[in-house]
Amino acid sequence: MIYDLWLLIFDLVLLGTLLALAVAxxxxxxxxxxxxxxxxxxxxxxxxxxxxxxxxVALAEAAIGAGLGGALMLAAARRQAREAQQGxxxxxxxxxxxxxxxxxxxxxxxxxxxxxxxxxxxxxxPEPERLADLxxxxxxxxxxxxxxxxxLLNYRAYDTxxxxxxxxxxxxxxxxxxxxxxPFQPAGPALTAMVAWVVPLLILTAGYMLxxxxxxxxxxxxAGALLGAAGVILRLAGDPAAGLPGETAQRWLVSLGVAxxxxxxxxxxxxGLGFLTYxxxxxxxxxxxxxxxxxxxxxxxxxxxxxxxxxx
Amino acid sequence: MIDxxxxxxxxxxxxxxxxxxxGSGAPLPGAESExxxxxxxxxxxxxxxxxxxxxxxSSAAMLVATALVWIDGPLRSELGGWxxxxxxxxxADGLSAAxxxxxxxxxxxxxxxxxxxxxRGTISVHFWPLWLxxxxxxxxxxxxxxxxxxxxxxxLLGLAAAALGAxxxxxxxxxxxxxxxxxxxxxxxxYLLGVALIYTGYGELDLGLVRASVAADVAAGDGMLxxxxxxxxxxxxxxxxxxxxxxxxxxxxxxxxxxxxxxxLSALVVKAAFYLIVRLWLDGLAPAATxxxxxxxxxxxxxxxxxxxxxxxxxxRLKLLAAYSTVAQIGYLCxxxxxxxxxxxxxxxxxxxxxxxxxxxxxxLAKAGLFLAAGLVQQSAGHxxxxxxxxxxxxxxxxxxxxALAGTALIGLPPSGSFVGKWVLMQGAIAEGQWWWVVVxxxxxxxxxxxxxxxxxRAFGLEPTPTRFVTxxxxxxxxFLLALGAVAGLGLGSGLVWDLLAxxxxxxxx
Amino acid sequence: xxxxxxxxxAGIILFALGLWSLLVHGPLLRRLIALNVMGxxxxxxxxxxxxxxxxQAPDPVPHALVLTGIVVAVSATALALxxxxxxxxxxxxx
Numbered sequence: 001m002i003y004d005l006w007l008l009i010f011d012l013v014l015l016g017t018l019l020a021l022a023v024a025x026x027x028x029x030x031x032x033x034x035x036x037x038x039x040x041x042x043x044x045x046x047x048x049x050x051x052x053x054x055x056x057v058a059l060a061e062a063a064i065g066a067g068l069g070g071a072l073m074l075a076a077a078r079r080q081a082r083e084a085q086q087g088x089x090x091x092x093x094x095x096x097x098x099x100x101x102x103x104x105x106x107x108x109x110x111x112x113x114x115x116x117x118x119x120x121x122x123x124x125x126p127e128p129e130r131l132a133d134l135x136x137x138x139x140x141x142x143x144x145x146x147x148x149x150x151x152l153l154n155y156r157a158y159d160t161x162x163x164x165x166x167x168x169x170x171x172x173x174x175x176x177x178x179x180x181x182x183p184f185q186p187a188g189p190a191l192t193a194m195v196a197w198v199v200p201l202l203i204l205t206a207g208y209m210l211x212x213x214x215x216x217x218x219x220x221x222x223a224g225a226l227l228g229a230a231g232v233i234l235r236l237a238g239d240p241a242a243g244l245p246g247e248t249a250q251r252w253l254v255s256l257g258v259a260x261x262x263x264x265x266x267x268x269x270x271x272g273l274g275f276l277t278y279x280x281x282x283x284x285x286x287x288x289x290x291x292x293x294x295x296x297x298x299x300x301x302x303x304x305x306x307x308x309x310x311x312x
Numbered sequence: 313m314i315d316x317x318x319x320x321x322x323x324x325x326x327x328x329x330x331x332x333x334x335g336s337g338a339p340l341p342g343a344e345s346e347x348x349x350x351x352x353x354x355x356x357x358x359x360x361x362x363x364x365x366x367x368x369x370s371s372a373a374m375l376v377a378t379a380l381v382w383i384d385g386p387l388r389s390e391l392g393g394w395x396x397x398x399x400x401x402x403x404a405d406g407l408s409a410a411x412x413x414x415x416x417x418x419x420x421x422x423x424x425x426x427x428x429x430x431x432r433g434t435i436s437v438h439f440w441p442l443w444l445x446x447x448x449x450x451x452x453x454x455x456x457x458x459x460x461x462x463x464x465x466x467x468l469l470g471l472a473a474a475a476l477g478a479x480x481x482x483x484x485x486x487x488x489x490x491x492x493x494x495x496x497x498x499x500x501x502x503y504l505l506g507v508a509l510i511y512t513g514y515g516e517l518d519l520g521l522v523r524a525s526v527a528a529d530v531a532a533g534d535g536m537l538x539x540x541x542x543x544x545x546x547x548x549x550x551x552x553x554x555x556x557x558x559x560x561x562x563x564x565x566x567x568x569x570x571x572x573x574x575x576x577l578s579a580l581v582v583k584a585a586f587y588l589i590v591r592l593w594l595d596g597l598a599p600a601a602t603x604x605x606x607x608x609x610x611x612x613x614x615x616x617x618x619x620x621x622x623x624x625x626x627x628x629r630l631k632l633l634a635a636y637s638t639v640a641q642i643g644y645l646c647x648x649x650x651x652x653x654x655x656x657x658x659x660x661x662x663x664x665x666x667x668x669x670x671x672x673x674x675x676x677l678a679k680a681g682l683f684l685a686a687g688l689v690q691q692s693a694g695h696x697x698x699x700x701x702x703x704x705x706x707x708x709x710x711x712x713x714x715x716a717l718a719g720t721a722l723i724g725l726p727p728s729g730s731f732v733g734k735w736v737l738m739q740g741a742i743a744e745g746q747w748w749w750v751v752v753x754x755x756x757x758x759x760x761x762x763x764x765x766x767x768x769x770r771a772f773g774l775e776p777t778p779t780r781f782v783t784x785x786x787x788x789x790x791x792f793l794l795a796l797g798a799v800a801g802l803g804l805g806s807g808l809v810w811d812l813l814a815x816x817x818x819x820x821x822x
Numbered sequence: 823x824x825x826x827x828x829x830x831x832a833g834i835i836l837f838a839l840g841l842w843s844l845l846v847h848g849p850l851l852r853r854l855i856a857l858n859v860m861g862x863x864x865x866x867x868x869x870x871x872x873x874x875x876x877x878q879a880p881d882p883v884p885h886a887l888v889l890t891g892i893v894v895a896v897s898a899t900a901l902a903l904x905x906x907x908x909x910x911x912x913x914x915x916x
Binding site: 060076122136148151160167171174177 | 825826827828830832834835837838840841842843845846847848849850851852854855856858859862865866869871872873874878879880882883888889890892893894895896897899900904905906907908
């Protein structure tokens, strides 16, 4: 693909900044600074992906990858910094220069080899027929008009079902490890006022994202991430439960996504259509039902993961 | 219309959901009042019941699927009705069906044992959902026919296994399983890079379609992409399968996990990663498999056999010994690779593949039995230091017999399945003129005999003769039956494996 | 120099940078950042192969794969952080 010089310069600046942010995040020894640089890296990555015409994924990376992942890591970094202040810091072991340079050399060789393979793959012959045309052609049969949602919730729904299982597994592991960390102090008036506005707005936006995901960038994961973010903000403002209900209700919420998805799939199998085979005229509603359950589950799981344990 | 393959995934998954819901109401750790303890016991019993029901249903489904493959040939299901390459397919040939069958039996044994082992406290509330999710991941891995679906299954497997391993909460367990989690994540991301390269080069994710494209490419002389992708995927999976020298994470992780979890980790989880390497080398990316790569795997396997067996001999704890033994056994399985890549398709190759499968199955059953028995020893004596195990044989006769049976399977004595497997392997090595592998196998077998006898010799003391063979049925019987299966069942019934592979040969799943 | 190669190359470089950091640094948080950067690199390669220029709609399949991958990566990060917190605090809970 040939494109003009300005676009090339733009792309180089985008990618250069991306790599610079990555290097900065990876080489920063102080934990909080490293995490904040990582969040910046994640947001920049989302920007690059938006340039590459991947708005759904850009939203997800910004909300889940940089946003919630960054929030989780920032909480850990704060805790480490607090412990360091209280004199509980473990001795930081400096890696030997031989190891650092030797591994850098090794990584350089690996990168060069991979770049060589990648280059010859792209330029070694005619462009292979990938799945794009097939996927786009069959979107009208899938019940939604957003192609990414078609892939996620219809063609490759099985992957998404198991991915919800992965999310649930992580939370179950977190719950098994003990109590939640101490809550933050109750927020001052400014933060409380902001929270009173932001949290309802987030919930509303999540509902919008869920609905619009059928035809425009959005969907269950982005919506769920917004709900999770609402939970994080509530916890930061002093609510120890991050807006979540009691333990029994939490267990129901967290397993809702997997349960609804699996039961829909099984019902379709028993009805003779095949496991997870949606009839084309009802596909839209089935997908919406599954996505709604998934949104609630993802939001609850992410908020509960941020709480970090079982609460008294 | 019942899609048995889909049920093998949905049964444990929905079972996990059921146990999550059944576990509500448990008191928080550290609560000490009388009502709290009663509540904990009540919830614990409820979760045990629901979990056991779920695992019975899942194992039944898995055995039905295995039987169907044995009787009717390969099973295949294209989910969502979209067909490949757009949708995801799941399929079971003889290899997958055998792994499903082994998982069903081992999972049943471990689950029954767990109801007795986790009798105090609320650890069962955490164990059962994670355990059922682990079984889901295993099944999903064995029947997957899509490269990215495999990535999701690998991640599910890694997370569930690490969370389960850390359940005791001790410092060693958490630290070792955190290391396991990080190593697993590294392995997954390297594997995913391989998948990304395959999609870039061929635009497909289905194993069957990828195999065809790779074959075409290699025939045209352009094999660099598939070879690199295969190398990356194998490297990632080797980390997860604890292939020497990337085995460093396994001994502490398996030795410090609770006994039922150690059994699952050594017998099933590590085996699943190895199964994937076999699947890629002999089926999915088979045309790209190079002789040099196979010899490298064989050499690493030899290293694993020698190093793992030596470390097992020197191990101070019984569970550590068992963990190192797993490292060695994975090494044995790797010794098949240099032979399989050289030999053209035909009866000799079929024999070797069946022998590989038989050894994997035997080790699965035997190692599970050994870890379960070791757990009982640890519970009874309070520790598992081998030097101080005196009198175990008299206190727990069934358990000691189980250790002995499992030991014979690990050494490879007749009539165990691993004897048949090693015999065929040695025959194959001599037939191909690669006799040096025979030397490695011989040394490994001697070392295995040494460490098994070391354990058994300590087990006898000057205690009075026992009056009963089995002290606690719920925990001792599953361990015993698993070990017996490894020795007698798979050894005398090893023809079953050949039959299964004959009725559903590899690579012809649909 | 075409767009897919440029972007894919950036992804490979991110992968290599992350790999180096993972192997060199000890603290858990730095390793998790390294793993996430590596993951970002691989996802980037997938997004790069999905881009078909501004004239054609992009390939939705790699987008869905990356979405799945992001959620999986965050789940794993959350679990690893919880394990790390348990190690640091070392309470003797059940």
